[in-house]
Amino acid sequence: MNEKSTLKIEHARFIITVDPQRRIITDGAIVITGDRITEVGKTAELAHVPAERIIDASEMVITPGFCNGHLHVSYAHAVRGIFPDNLDANDYLAYVFKLQSAMEEEEEYYTSLLAITELLKYGTTCFLDPGSTKYLDACLDVYEKSGCRIIVGSQVVDQPNPINLPQLTLSEAVSRMEDTIQKYDGRLNGRVRAWAMPFSAEYSSTELLKSAKRLADEHQTGMTMHQVNNPGVIEAYLQNFGQLPIEYLEDIGVLGPNVLLSHSFGLSDSEIAILARTDTKVAVCPSASLKMGMSVTTKGRLPEMLAAGVCVGLGTDAGNNSNLIETMRSMYLTSVLYNDTQQATGVVPTETVVEMATIQGARALGLDGEIGSLEVGKRADLVLFDTRRPEWRTLHNPINNLVFNADGRSVHTVIVDGRIVVEDHKPMYIDEWELIQKVQGLGEGLLARTGVEFPTRWPVV
Numbered sequence: 001m002n003e004k005s006t007l008k009i010e011h012a013r014f015i016i017t018v019d020p021q022r023r024i025i026t027d028g029a030i031v032i033t034g035d036r037i038t039e040v041g042k043t044a045e046l047a048h049v050p051a052e053r054i055i056d057a058s059e060m061v062i063t064p065g066f067c068n069g070h071l072h073v074s075y076a077h078a079v080r081g082i083f084p085d086n087l088d089a090n091d092y093l094a095y096v097f098k099l100q101s102a103m104e105e106e107e108e109y110y111t112s113l114l115a116i117t118e119l120l121k122y123g124t125t126c127f128l129d130p131g132s133t134k135y136l137d138a139c140l141d142v143y144e145k146s147g148c149r150i151i152v153g154s155q156v157v158d159q160p161n162p163i164n165l166p167q168l169t170l171s172e173a174v175s176r177m178e179d180t181i182q183k184y185d186g187r188l189n190g191r192v193r194a195w196a197m198p199f200s201a202e203y204s205s206t207e208l209l210k211s212a213k214r215l216a217d218e219h220q221t222g223m224t225m226h227q228v229n230n231p232g233v234i235e236a237y238l239q240n241f242g243q244l245p246i247e248y249l250e251d252i253g254v255l256g257p258n259v260l261l262s263h264s265f266g267l268s269d270s271e272i273a274i275l276a277r278t279d280t281k282v283a284v285c286p287s288a289s290l291k292m293g294m295s296v297t298t299k300g301r302l303p304e305m306l307a308a309g310v311c312v313g314l315g316t317d318a319g320n321n322s323n324l325i326e327t328m329r330s331m332y333l334t335s336v337l338y339n340d341t342q343q344a345t346g347v348v349p350t351e352t353v354v355e356m357a358t359i360q361g362a363r364a365l366g367l368d369g370e371i372g373s374l375e376v377g378k379r380a381d382l383v384l385f386d387t388r389r390p391e392w393r394t395l396h397n398p399i400n401n402l403v404f405n406a407d408g409r410s411v412h413t414v415i416v417d418g419r420i421v422v423e424d425h426k427p428m429y430i431d432e433w434e435l436i437q438k439v440q441g442l443g444e445g446l447l448a449r450t451g452v453e454f455p456t457r458w459p460v461v
């Protein structure tokens with residue numbers, strides 16, 4: 001869509017705006033001019049506004065595009081589902097990085113394209129890839145073609161690690177992060193942002209962490225890393241630094257509003273208070289945590305983080321540990337998990353979960369000024385759900401239906417930056433089945449080349 005083109009969506013049954021008043025507009029309309037929203041209101045109020053194209057959204061529910069704050073996008077789709085369900089977390093990561101480091105440019109290109117197609121088709125318009133993509137030049141074409149909004153980086157460590165991550169020198173790690181930020185931040189009309197991305201604090205030197213934060217500050221961008229306080233990690237920090245991990249990170253100056261910690265497991269009350277005080281952001285990944293047996297309902301402490309005022313967005317992690325990468329399924333899990341632990345209802349309210357997928361998710365990514373709600377002046381990232389489907393009916397409260405009944409299958413149309421990227425459930429930029437077949441072939445080749453294989457429990461005849 002060029003700068004001057006206009007698109008009007010009208011007669012929406014409900015528009016869930018997530019604006020400051022949290023208005024839900026019935027018989028609503030949205031006008032998009034170029035890449036931005038220029039009108040939001042009732043269809044009747046906007047009847048006089050002309051547009052080059054009009055979409056009839058009768059019986060549709062419109063939401064902001066969803067944000068996924070933690071998703072390794074680039075390799076898993078070639079080898080999805082190969083890991084046995086009982087693979088230990090450390091063994092799992094060693095295989096992940098073995099396969100990932102063996103990936104070639106063509107493989108990364110097409111697996112990224114398929115993963116992004118899955119994301120867009122099910123309503124996720126913006127996501128953070130925590131630095132796992134190796135061939136960013138090639139993948140920039142994927143981001144351009146598909147129209148997604150993405151945060152990229154280079155995942156680095158400078159300490160020995162048991163998970164096959166290449167150990168760089170401090171200066172190599174810092175210059176790799178800086179080069180990536182300089183080269184990619186702001187590309188594609190600002191749809192691409194680039195952040196500093198050490199893999200995790202425990203495999204990074206203090207100097208590397210400080211340098212990553214300095215880069216994020218100097219370039220006015222962000223920093224993300226994995227943060228899982230399992231008992232071994234806590235013990236190591238107490239032994240080495242006499243502090244809990246988050247206390248240590250605050251002490252060395254690497255927390256703050258532009259820092260996003262993924263998972264954030266095993267935090268103490270004092271550590272949660274530090275995250276709130278420093279406005280450090282969090283992305284929780286309930287589907288991955290559940291599948292990997294991380295005790296999310298006891299160590300995840302999401303209700304405590306929310307109560308303390310920590311800004312928490314939703315993630316899924318990768319297509320090969322979470323397996324599912326659909327933000328909506330993270331919404332569902334987040335809304336029900338803690339009820340079970342606390343033997344109560346509404347522990348994480350449905351509206352809070354929608355905020356986590358939209359405006360709070362955008363804030364966790366430093367993008368709430370641009371996306372995360374349907375308001376005049378914001379970038380036009382939105383999702384149209386077709387509610388003429390059994391799982392959406394009956395329809396009285398669209399928030400409850402969105403979180404508890406619906407999933408990505410009902411996503412009809414997706415718009416990012418004013419461009420229609422999915423229409424009538426189909427991606428507009430690719431032959432989907434051709435792409436799927438291509439990635440199937442690439443996956444078979446990658447497994448054969450690396451010799452990675454696992455027996456199945458049932459005979460495949």
Ligand SMILES: [Zn+2]
Nearest residue numbers: 072130226317
């Ligand atoms: Zn991860």
